[in-house]
Amino acid sequence: MNNIAILPQNEKQRLQALDSYQIMDSLPEEDFDELTKMASQICGTPIALITLLDSSRQWFKSKLGIDVQQTPRAHAFCAHTIIDPTGVMVVSNAREDQRFAENPLVTGDPNIAFYAGISLLTPEGMALGSLCVIDTVPRKLDEQQIWSLKVLGKQVIAQMELRKKLLLLCETNRRLAETNQFMQQFATTAAHDIKNPLTTISMSAELLTRHLENSGDKKGHNLALVCLNGIKALRKLINDMLDYSIRPEILTGQHETIELGSFLRKTVSMLSIPENVKISYPETKIEISTSAIALQQIMINLLTNSVRYNDKQTCLIQIDCVVIDDLASITVRDNGIGIRKEELERIFQRNVTLNTSDRFAQSGTGIGLATVKLLVEKLGGEISVQSTPYIGSAFTFTIRSKKTA
Structure with a gap:
């Protein structure tokens, strides 16, 4: 029996959304592990997972009760969950369900008999994966447990959104730091490049001013003074630029x-x-x-x-x-x-x-x-x-x- 789930109609956009979170193959994080543990305790199951589906695999951001880090997407129960219009999929007995009876995850380790999954929906409505609970024996969940899973699923997405914003903030800060460093280096280099010839111009202007004063050329002396004062103002500006471009650290x-x-x-x-x-x-x-x-x-x-x-x-x-x-x-x-x-x-x-x-x-x-x-x-x-x-x-x-x- 073919148990491969069909692809969502928005699969391309869904994969782009998943990529934007930069979460695949990331290290374990306590905030996600706590939600997984809570799901297991509420539902009384030995296995609980936060799964994310890319084009070829089902990867576990958080896992409780199993050792593997990922499975082929073709075997993933969660591949069926993300196309369920209700966002919830419950399989009471996988061994009797035609979709999963021959699934390697049912016939072999971890021997899935019971599965309940909640789609992880982004604010834009993209299903990235699921929060799911699994047992090795057939069973059912009551309405309160399913409601609790839905709430926890929303918390998973909220945590992913927060993580995404923090990554974006870190990247923005990194780029700002690089830009700031470049501007500081540019200001320092530009100020130094201007300062060196300006020193020569300033000395020449001072000599010219004294010469014109001694020669009695009042008009020329006054013009030279205007030039000299302008040079002093420019030199002050350049010195201030140099001071401010040096990192305070x-x-x-x-x-x-x-x-x-x-x-x-x-x-x-x-x-x-x-x-x-x-x-x-x-x-x-x-x-x-x-x-x-x-x-x-x-x-x-x-x-x-x-x-x-x-x-x-x-x-x-x-x-x-x-x-x-x-x-x-x-x-x-x-x-x-x-x-x-x-x-x-x-x-x-x-x-x-x-x-x-x-x-x-x-x-x-x-x-x-x-x-x-x-x-x-x-x-x-x-x-x-x-x-x-x-x-x-x-x-x-x-x-x-x-x-x-």
């Missing part, structure tokens, strides 16, 4: 113990600080365990801003630090032009530039303070600002650290 990854006073003085020595700038440092010796390169980048940004946005004859910058337990609070205070109240809320947003020009009549790039905020948060802290227009600003940030006397 790299900047904040390695911690070391630093003495804050000497560290700050060394950082300041790296900057081109005008003679009219006076900087005060913490008086108490403080040691902090943190990422030196990240803290240095934070301080360079804050100190540079304090100098750039200052219109006073003498630029005053005061750096204070207070350590309580493992939290260090560092404040950079200046007497600069300040920040208007309506601009304080968005000052740390990336690509946001304030309606304020610096002492060189240049606007910011909208990258520097966004980088500072990102690095501070990666160091486990927060940053805030208090400011009064024409009086000055105070940037305070916290980082996880330690203090030694």
Whole structure:
């Protein structure tokens, strides 16, 4: 007797749907095994399976009571279940059923006598396989048991849907990470490629500016100044691009113990600080365990801003630090032009530039303070600002650290 089930009319679409779940030949998962065990207990059968049918085989995502992982589709009871319009197939005695009496799974191991299967229907109505229970002796299920199997079948599909979404999310995150890495590498390479010739142009512009000033050519000198200021603005933008393109995980990854006073003085020595700038440092010796390169980048940004946005004859910058337990609070205070109240809320947003020009009549790039905020948060802290227009600003940030006397 031919016991091979006919193919569903939507077989092509059904196989495509099955493939979209990327579940065939996957490893066992506890969430599915728990549903299989529950089906066995509810129905009182020694065997319970979650089966999935591809073009040639019946594969078991979860199995209880048998050792094999798959069978030929031609022998599968579940191949009949997925074409049943009710989505439920019960075979009380397979040995007396003409469809299955000569089936190798009936005449041989696992010696199926009783079978009850529930189609696993996707939200689009595609039957991918079944949740089934099997016994080696003829028997029946009551209405409550069949209802319970239907509920468990829906839970199997719900779990498959969740698994599918998680796989999609992981793949999306992987692609985003690859794109992000490419963009970071591109930004770094592009900025470096532009920065090198720009340095030569900047030096030439400075020489030209001094030459025109010494020669008394005021018109030419003014044009050269415009050119030089434009170059400085471009150089600032490129430096900010380089800073922001560096992954914060790299900047904040390695911690070391630093003495804050000497560290700050060394950082300041790296900057081109005008003679009219006076900087005060913490008086108490403080040691902090943190990422030196990240803290240095934070301080360079804050100190540079304090100098750039200052219109006073003498630029005053005061750096204070207070350590309580493992939290260090560092404040950079200046007497600069300040920040208007309506601009304080968005000052740390990336690509946001304030309606304020610096002492060189240049606007910011909208990258520097966004980088500072990102690095501070990666160091486990927060940053805030208090400011009064024409009086000055105070940037305070916290980082996880330690203090030694």
